[in-house]
Amino acid sequence: MQLELSPAQTTSFHDNGFVVVDQLIEAAQLPVLRNAFDDLFNGVFETGVRPDEVNWQRGESDPSLSRQICNGWKANRNIARVVLDQNIGKTIAALAGWTGARIMIDNVIWKAPATKSLGFHQDNAYLSWFDPGEILTCWIALDDTTAEGGTIEFARASHRWQLGTPEGEFHAPDDYRKPVNNAAHKAGVKPDIYHVEVKAGGGSFHHGKTWHGSGANPTANPRRSLVLHAMPSEVQYLPENFDQGIGPIYSRYKRLNDNVLDENYFPILWREDGYRTPQIDDYLNS
């Protein structure tokens, strides 16, 4: 889908650390993606590849938790068609001021009715295993979202606060806003929390330092989101930090003889010189 942010939306991103967009994907993609979510959480991996982080499976996992899988794109091509999209990559690079964007990981999140919260955090706090350790995120709602249904929340302008160290649980913490309240206190401000309320197919972009999280879903409706976390195209591994953040998982893809992130595992979505990892289109069409 063609995606063009207006100058006002770009300004809003820089001022607030996030911007809300009414439509990020075509309506026809919604049922396809919801089926892909069913498959992934039922353990049906279309390509045969198990995603890097499988934190919830039907019949095995706690039904009161928000369901989460990371790198669903490796298991399901319909997920890949969205998170490897060139236009989303280009929009991310433009917002971040990068010459190119590549996928770091995707996040497949399903907050079923009566599931618990996800703790507030800054994404960049988990990324010291590569350099430059920054990402920018596109968050896509697959259901209409509401504040009471546990949509994503942002602390306005918190991308200007210090980068903190990871604090508390991501899944079902006792107080999901505690880390952002602590960080706001340190920054000497009161957090100004914004709830992203959009129709299915809409969503947001947020800066890697913007504090975000989401409350429980006590409603009768599901709240599913597909998330692309993208990094600058020229990043390099930093082996001295492989034990930090999510380094233990994603350092597995390090090549033997250099610190280059292999495009097979971290494909380049868009670069200003016109380059895009060629295997992406073979993969999507195979």
Ligand SMILES: O=C(O)CCC(=O)C(=O)O
């Ligand atoms: O969808 C959500 O509620 C939160 C997603 C999120 O925090 C993330 O992907 O980093």
